[in-house]
Amino acid sequence: MDNYHDRRIRKSKIALKNALISLLKQKNLQQITVTEIVQVADVNRGTFYKHYQYKEELVEEMVDSIIVDLIDSYRAPYKKGENLSVDNLNVSAIKIFDHVENHSEFYAIIAKSNALIGLQSRICKQLTDLMSEVVEQSREIKGIELNLLASYQAYAIWGLIIEWINQDFKYSATYMSNQLLTILQFTRYS
Template sequence: MVNEKLDRRKKYTRMVLKDGLIALLKTKPISAVTVKEICELADINRSTFYSHYKDPFDLLDQMEEEIIEDMNTYLNQYNFTKEEESLKMTERLLEYIFSKREICHTLLNENGDSSFETRVMTVAQKFLIQNWMDINAFQTNRYEYVSVFVISGSIHIIKHWLANNMDQTPKEIALIINHIANNGLKG
């Protein structure tokens, strides 16, 4: 019983510290965030912060890692046929981002750490790109360049979608991304 109470308290502490950091990242870059500011927002003392994290960068890194692991777990539960895979996987990725919109929007904005965008690109590449390449029969020597182009463009579409308060459904955005990936800008 005592361990359960401690675990709940630990989870709560980490949650409010993460919430505090997210609130600060909405207005300033991680390099300008201090432990003192996070602790004030979380109503936690500094020693408690340091019992969980080394510094704001460590907190951010652990938050990003949790999101990436969660995203991988979420996407790994789906198994589609080749024909439906790229659209459905894109839609599932967007549904995941939709479910975590506040944190994803904050981590992908200009105040977030660019490593998160790179990590999201790696996840997208793992789940989406190979099928796009198979569908479009790209030559192996062009794979890397096409992959970077498609994923970078997709991430920017997602960032634009987040910035526009997700004004379209995940399915609509998935259709746009897949159409561009498969057909370029052709009508």
């Protein structure tokens, strides 16, 4: 397939995803029709059905790509192969809040509505899995189950994200990363 067609496909899919996000701000997924999605996206129904059989497939593709970006954002500081700890982690290495800021409309829908029921649990599960990777690399802490520690850390980060969303992204991603690092250092030494 040539570059022109690839670009058209990407453009159509982006328009459909943006339309869906726009509609999800107003109502639940079950109330949204394919007709509404294509009207807001300004594409024809054939374009929708060329890429997706159902609106749920569009949602799944959108969520999957955001989850992949979440994973990449979380793992960014670890890509250099360094063994990072709270002591040698810096604010610029923390990318998870940049990810949330880049997908702020999506996260606001998840946090503030029932439009995509169950997605908070899926994101928390993914965060817990990511935390487990890091926790397993650290030394065992006597008396603490590593899976419980990973879960605690995941839900703590999710709590920060939810509070940031509830405050309409009042702070910058850098500020939120700094807050997370400060909290991690505080809890480590207190």
